[in-house]
Amino acid sequence: MRRLLRSPKIVIGLCLSGVFGLLAIIGPLLAPYNPNTSVSTTVSVPQPPSAAHLLGTTQVQQDVLSQLLVGGRSTILVALVAGAAATALAVLFGVAAGYFGSWGDDGLSMLANIFLVLPALPLLIVIFGFLGKGANPNDVVIGVIIAITGWAFGARQLRAQTLSMRSRDFVDSARIIGEKSWRIMTFEILPNLIPVVATSFLFTVIYGVGTYTALSFLGVISTSHWSWGTMLYWAQSAQAAQQVHLEWWWFVPPGLAVGLFGTGLALLNFGIDEFVNPRLRGGTGSVSGRRARRAGLPRRAQLGLTPVLSGSIKKAS
Amino acid sequence: MITRRMAFYIATAIVAITINFFIPRLMPGNPALAVLGRVQANESPQAIAALEVQYGVQTKTGLWGQYVQYWSHLLHGNLGISLSAYPESVGSLIRAALPWTVGLVGIATVISFLLGTLLGVAAAWRRGTWLDGLLPTMAFFQAAPYFFVAILAVALFSTKLGWFPPNSGYDTTTLNPGLNWPFISSVLDHAALPAVTIVLASIAGWIIGMRNMMITTMDEDYVLLAQAKGLPSQRVISYAARNALLPSVAGFSLAIGFIVSGALLTEIVFSYPGVGYLLFSAIGSDDYPLLQGIFLIITLAVLLANLAADFVYAFLDPRTRQEA
Numbered sequence: 001m002r003r004l005l006r007s008p009k010i011v012i013g014l015c016l017s018g019v020f021g022l023l024a025i026i027g028p029l030l031a032p033y034n035p036n037t038s039v040s041t042t043v044s045v046p047q048p049p050s051a052a053h054l055l056g057t058t059q060v061q062q063d064v065l066s067q068l069l070v071g072g073r074s075t076i077l078v079a080l081v082a083g084a085a086a087t088a089l090a091v092l093f094g095v096a097a098g099y100f101g102s103w104g105d106d107g108l109s110m111l112a113n114i115f116l117v118l119p120a121l122p123l124l125i126v127i128f129g130f131l132g133k134g135a136n137p138n139d140v141v142i143g144v145i146i147a148i149t150g151w152a153f154g155a156r157q158l159r160a161q162t163l164s165m166r167s168r169d170f171v172d173s174a175r176i177i178g179e180k181s182w183r184i185m186t187f188e189i190l191p192n193l194i195p196v197v198a199t200s201f202l203f204t205v206i207y208g209v210g211t212y213t214a215l216s217f218l219g220v221i222s223t224s225h226w227s228w229g230t231m232l233y234w235a236q237s238a239q240a241a242q243q244v245h246l247e248w249w250w251f252v253p254p255g256l257a258v259g260l261f262g263t264g265l266a267l268l269n270f271g272i273d274e275f276v277n278p279r280l281r282g283g284t285g286s287v288s289g290r291r292a293r294r295a296g297l298p299r300r301a302q303l304g305l306t307p308v309l310s311g312s313i314k315k316a317s
Numbered sequence: 318m319i320t321r322r323m324a325f326y327i328a329t330a331i332v333a334i335t336i337n338f339f340i341p342r343l344m345p346g347n348p349a350l351a352v353l354g355r356v357q358a359n360e361s362p363q364a365i366a367a368l369e370v371q372y373g374v375q376t377k378t379g380l381w382g383q384y385v386q387y388w389s390h391l392l393h394g395n396l397g398i399s400l401s402a403y404p405e406s407v408g409s410l411i412r413a414a415l416p417w418t419v420g421l422v423g424i425a426t427v428i429s430f431l432l433g434t435l436l437g438v439a440a441a442w443r444r445g446t447w448l449d450g451l452l453p454t455m456a457f458f459q460a461a462p463y464f465f466v467a468i469l470a471v472a473l474f475s476t477k478l479g480w481f482p483p484n485s486g487y488d489t490t491t492l493n494p495g496l497n498w499p500f501i502s503s504v505l506d507h508a509a510l511p512a513v514t515i516v517l518a519s520i521a522g523w524i525i526g527m528r529n530m531m532i533t534t535m536d537e538d539y540v541l542l543a544q545a546k547g548l549p550s551q552r553v554i555s556y557a558a559r560n561a562l563l564p565s566v567a568g569f570s571l572a573i574g575f576i577v578s579g580a581l582l583t584e585i586v587f588s589y590p591g592v593g594y595l596l597f598s599a600i601g602s603d604d605y606p607l608l609q610g611i612f613l614i615i616t617l618a619v620l621l622a623n624l625a626a627d628f629v630y631a632f633l634d635p636r637t638r639q640e641a
Contacts, residue, residue, distance in 0.1 A: 114329045119619050121578035122612040129608050241472040255465030262460020
């Protein structure tokens, strides 16, 4: 665990996603105004940030900061639900397909491959289109529907890993002892797949944020249900980016929030990847560039040779 | 290998078409009826009759009969009648929009793939230099929605700096579409900023994928041997890159769906007259036949792009050809 925390990518990623997680919980309580209320009926132009409205106002004089804080909860909740549901599906299908093999594997892999190539967003638009723009959609339901289109990638990776583990000695011995299949899968195989499950979860949460934001930006989900995508929908329909007096305070905060939340999760993902496969780390071999320079190593590593530092030898002995 | 993939794509297309048939019929609370109720007020009787046939309302044909009928319509190229542009057919609306999207997305995707792969090779070769610092920046561009990048691009390059036109596919006020230079140059001028946006938003995936694969490949013995023989670095890089490229090409099928979806959203920001903008107006006007038609056409286009990627893969990797 401490080794994980030494990676700057993991630390920054944890901080970023932690801040947004906190925002989802307490954000709506901090909102200074009701996101629907027009604070003035006489002004019809978006107002730039001021002391009263830290992020300015929209065209109908709603407080942008309040919308951002209230919309954050819905956006992050949908993304987390989508990630959790999709990962559960991926574990179920991926591990089962890899472990049992034969026709069950063929069928499940085929299903996963079909879902991988089907363009998800247009499919979701059709589904949500027919569900109608209900006045107050349920975030959990939205997340689960998004998950239906997002499980296949994780399932494929988990299947490959399970496949490579199926005939290892410890699995064989568990089978010979007479453990039941579900027990072998959950207690022998699954614990070894945790890094893959974690990356697949983070990946689908990123997917969930992007997809939910896109769907609400398109207006397929009720445009009065506040999320970061809904804010961008209204900014776009008022052509905030095309106005001569660029109304940046309206469209930059929600987009930046989506991007930063996603970046935090992606950095965590990079960090886990590098933890599992140390060769991906920056710097020469497993040593950071600065440490290598200090140790007098050549600037660029020779191919195929991992430089050994005196420090690391001492630690090993 | 190619025939197997083709069979798979045909199966996928059948699944997509079947899903498209069942969504309006099997969702809770019979959405087809709800749709009819919503549009009844302002539609002509003919449009409603066409809708009733398409969604199997007030018909004595069973579900299977409707399914067969749906297929026969599709095979005749009949995607239904648009509600918002009645009596235009869905097919003709999509046909008008498709060239814009295929041109824009096709060119942008090819540029993004080539440039991203090259940068990925460079980032792997010069590991430990400032290029590593680009990774978090790229993570941001990968995580930020395409349309947000598009909004920023409009704000900066067209509203603020005035370098590019902010919307539409060509100068609609003075020009008529045709094969003449003013029209073509206007099209290129209008496509530049959307294309740059798509490249910017999609390139990170190629860079990161290629970098990681390249780093793994550079540890192979044959690369070491090539360097030990004293071959110039460019030759060594090209040896390693050729093999590291394979997973990128294979990953193309995963990426293309995302890129197309993102590009559709980009079109909306630029009011670009392609399929994405059509989709947006279909959502706004509850034009369900048009929505479903667009879903099918996009799916087919993505499957075709996948098939093309498979051909490239078979060309690059002799092992896949031997198998067949």
